[in-house]
Amino acid sequence: SLPRGPAMRCSPLNLCEYETSKLVRIKSVKLGSLKWALNGVILLVICIMLLWNKEYQEYDLVVSSVTTKVKGVAQTNTADFGEVVWDVVDYSPNEEKNSFFVATNFIVTKKQKQGKCPEVPHYGTLCRTDNDCKKGLWDIRSHGVQTGVCVKFDVTTKTCEVSAWCPIENTKKPPRPALLTSAENFTVLIKNNIRFPAFNFIRRNILPEVDGNYLKKCIYNQRTDPYCPIFRLGDVVQGARENFADIAVEGGVIGIQINWDCDLNRFFNSCLPKYSFRRLDEKESNRTLYPGLNFRFARYYTENGVESRTLYKAFGIRFDVMVFGKAGKFSIVQLIIYIGSTLSYYALVSDTNQIRVVKQSKKKSLQEVKPLSLHPRKV
Amino acid sequence: SLPRGPAMRCSPLNLCEYETSKLVRIKSVKLGSLKWALNGVILLVICIMLLWNKEYQEYDLVVSSVTTKVKGVAQTNTADFGEVVWDVVDYSPNEEKNSFFVATNFIVTKKQKQGKCPEVPHYGTLCRTDNDCKKGLWDIRSHGVQTGVCVKFDVTTKTCEVSAWCPIENTKKPPRPALLTSAENFTVLIKNNIRFPAFNFIRRNILPEVDGNYLKKCIYNQRTDPYCPIFRLGDVVQGARENFADIAVEGGVIGIQINWDCDLNRFFNSCLPKYSFRRLDEKESNRTLYPGLNFRFARYYTENGVESRTLYKAFGIRFDVMVFGKAGKFSIVQLIIYIGSTLSYYALVSDTNQIRVVKQSKKKSLQEVKPLSLHPRKV
C-alpha cells in the first residue's frame, strides 16, 4: 500500500522528492485573530521603518569644495600707532581650504632686531648676579637663548640677558576691548560646490533660481534669507550663541556647518543647503589655562642691510566650514535587501506561534498531543 | 501504548524532549523540480553577489598623507612692471596639506601706504559735496573708512575720501589673456603615502618597481605613463575637460583624485593608484556673480620708517588632492556573516512552498486536507 507513481523511478537521485513541514490547520477565532494581529503589527512596523528611514533608498555621501572670501575694513586708533586701517590682507593673513581666520585683536611689537636684551621677568629669569644665569639655557617660556649675563630689566628688576629678537614682546594680556571689534560687521561669501558621485549630481549653495541683484545685497538670515551665501560675522557668532565682543578679545573657533539632505527622487526632489553655527572650542576662558586662539606672524624689513621685523600676536576667530551631506534615491535593490532583512522577524513570529499552539494543545487534552510523536502508528 | 523508554525519566525537566516540524515527503516531479529550481536560483544569486561584491572580504579605509612640489618658472612682460620672472615662491604663496595653489593671473598695486585718498567710484561712493559722505562709514565693497570729505577722483568724477591703503586697487577685471598662461607647462610632483591600519599595509604612489631614471623624466599620461607621479598642470586641467587658458583668467578649483582599490589577497594581489581629474567649482562664469577663485596677499616693505606694501590680487587654480581608498582581504568571519544574512531568503522560499503545497492539496481533494487539523483522531 505504498504510494506508487512516476516519481518513484527517480528516487535514487532524490530529485523528485519534496519535503515540507506538515501543516496543521486549526479553526479557531482566537488563534486566527492572534496570527493576523501579530503579522499585521510586524508588517506595520516594517512599513513604518521603511518609510521613516527611507530604507528603499540608495545613499551617497557628499564630495565638497569650499572657497571663501572675506570683505570689510576696520580702523583702529591707538596711542602707540595712531590711526591705522586694516583690510582683509592685514587681518586675514592665512588662506586655507575649508576655513578662514579673521584677526580681531593684536599685540604688535615693532622694530625687532636680532640682538641681546633682558628677558621678560617671570619665575626662572629673575637674577641678582651672572651666576643665576646660564649660557645657552632656554625653556618653553623663553623668548631667546641666555647669554649668561644678568642685566637690568627696569629700575627695580634684573633678569638674565638673552640672544633674541629685541625688544622682546612684553604684553601678556590682549587689549580689552578688542582692537577690531568692528570685525563683527565684516562679511564672508562662502561658495560651496557639492557632488554626489554615485548619482552624478552636482549643486552649489548659490542656487540657480536666485537673482543676481538679490545676491549683491543679501545677508544670510535664518528666517528671511536662508539661502543667501553671504554671512555677517556677527550673525554667525550670534548663531553659535556667543557674544562677538567677548570672543574677539582672546579668539576662538566657530564651526559653520552646511548640511545637504537631498532627496533625488523625481516626485520629492529637494536638495537645499541648511546652515548652522556652533562654537567648537572651549568657551569658559577661566576654566582653562590656554584659552582662545592666537598665533604669531611677522613682517620682515631690511634697513641699511639690517633685517628687522614687526611681530604680530594675532588673536582671532577661525571659522571652520564643515560640509555634511547625504543624498538618497529610490533603489529596487535596496528595497529587496530591506525586505529580506525583515523576513527573520516573520520567522520569529511563526516560531512563537508554534510554541503557543503546543502549549494550548497540552492544556486541552493529553491524548491529542500524543499523535504528534514520531511514532503515531503505535498508538 | 505510549512510547516508554529511558527518555521518560527526565520528562520533568523537558531536556530530553525534542520538538520539530513534522515533515511531509511528497513524491512529485513537479514539486521536486520547483523546489530545486528555486533553491538553485537563490544559491546562484547569493553566489554571484558573493563574488561580485566580494562579500567574503573584510574592508578597511585608507589613511593618507600627501605632499606636493610644484616646479616651473614663467616670465611676464607688461607695460607697468617690465620683464618679471616668477618662480614657485612668487606664484604659489600658500602651502597646504592636501592642496596647492598656482597663481595664473595678477592685479598688482604697488607702493600702497596708509593714508587718505578718494574711493574707487561705484554706486554709493560718488558725491558732490561733503554732505554726501559720512565720517566712519564703510560697507562691504569699501576699500577704506570714509573721512566725510568729498574729493576729486579724476577730472570728471568726485568720490568720498577714505582712510585706506593708498592708492586703492583700481582694476576690477583680471587681465585677458592671463599673465601666467605658461603655468600650463609647470609640473607638480605628488607624493602620496597610504596605510590600511587594519591590515598593517603601507604603500606609496611612487611604486617600488619604478626605475629612478624613469622618474626623473616621466610625465603622467593616462595611457602611456599611468604610474608617473609627476603631472603637467595643463594635462591635469585638460583631464578635467577644461581649457587652461580660460580657467587661468579667473581661476578655479580642480580636484586630483587618487583612488586606491586594493585587493590584498595572496592570489589576486593588486594595489595601484588610479588618477582622475575633475573641476570642483562652477564652470560657467557668466551664470554666477562670483566666478573663479582669487585672493589677495601683500608684501610689506619699509622705507625711511614708513611702511608700504605691494598688494597682489592673485587669480589662480587651487588643486585639491583627494585620496580615496579601500582594501579588501578574505575573512572567514565576513563569509559566515554574509551566509547568515542570506539564510532568511531560504526561509522565505520554504514558506512560499508551504503555501503552495497547501493550495495544491486543496484543489486535489477536500478529505486529504482534513487530517491536517489538530484533531485528527476525531475523524
Next chain:
Amino acid sequence: SLPRGPAMRCSPLNLCEYETSKLVRIKSVKLGSLKWALNGVILLVICIMLLWNKEYQEYDLVVSSVTTKVKGVAQTNTADFGEVVWDVVDYSPNEEKNSFFVATNFIVTKKQKQGKCPEVPHYGTLCRTDNDCKKGLWDIRSHGVQTGVCVKFDVTTKTCEVSAWCPIENTKKPPRPALLTSAENFTVLIKNNIRFPAFNFIRRNILPEVDGNYLKKCIYNQRTDPYCPIFRLGDVVQGARENFADIAVEGGVIGIQINWDCDLNRFFNSCLPKYSFRRLDEKESNRTLYPGLNFRFARYYTENGVESRTLYKAFGIRFDVMVFGKAGKFSIVQLIIYIGSTLSYYALVSDTNQIRVVKQSKKKSLQEVKPLSLHPRKV
C-alpha cells in the same frame, strides 16, 4: 465528523483559520541533548558577539576641532650668517587647521634680485657658445628663463644665462647635521575639542579634573603623563620610532593620532584621549628620488626702490594631527535589530535539525517514514 464550531462561520474570509507546522515531539535523550547543545552554542556565540562588539550600542562618529601652539627658540652659528636666533615665527611660517610645520634645516639664499645670471650647471644648461642656449627655453629644473647667451659660471664652467632671481640658489644638499637639531626640545600644545552630535556630548583633551599647575609644567609621557596635552617634539618623533637628528636633515611627515573610544553608558562611563605617533611618509631616503619634505618661502624687501628677497628652502617636519573617535551608548533599538539579525541563525539550526530527524528515522525503519507523506490515510 468534521470539526464544527463557531469558527466555521467565518471560513469564507479565512480569517479564523490558523495554519502552523505540525510538530513532532520525540522523546530521545540523544536528539534532545543535540538540540539543546546546538541552541546553547548559538546563544553563547550571539551573546559573546553582543558583549564583545557591544552590538547593543548606538554609535556616533566624532566631530573635532584642533588648534596647536609651538614653543621654543633655537640658536644657530654659521660661517655665512653668524649668530642667529630662530623663534616660532621664523621656523613655523605656516599655520594650518590640523597640522603644523617645524622647519629643522635651511638653505638660505640672501639678496636675490630680478636680473640675469648664469644657470646652475647640470645636464642641459652647460654650453660652449650662444648656439647651445635658446632664448625663452626652460624646463622643470630651471631656475629661470634662458636669454640665449652662454656665460661663465666659474673659472672652468660655462652655462646658459637665465632671467631669474639672482644669484640662484646653489646648494643642492641640505646641511648635515641639521641647523636646528635643537628643535627636538621644542614643545607643542595641542588643544582638541570633540563632539558627538548624536549624544550631544562634548569633551576636550585638557581634562577638567587636571590641575592648572600640573598643566603648566607637564610633558606628555605614555606611561607617567598620558593625559598631558603638551608634547616634546623629540618624544613625538621617538614615539614614531624615528631618530630626530636623521629626520631633521631632510624633513618628513609625522602623524599624531588622537583616538577617542568613548563609552557613554552610565556605569561604564569613560571617554579619554589616547595618543599614538607614526611616520606617514617613506622612511628610507636612499630608496626614493624625492625624499623628505621641504618647501621654499621668501621674505621680500625693498632697498632704494629695488625689490629683493631672501629665499629660504626649509626642510622640516610636518606634524599631522589626526583625530579618530567613536562613542557608544546603549540603545534598545540597536539591541532589537541585533537580535533580529541573529534569528536567521536559529532558523538554520532548526532546518538542520529537521534534516537530521528525517535521516535518523530513515535508518530506524522504513514504515515509520511513510506516514510522513501527504497521503497518510491511504496507508
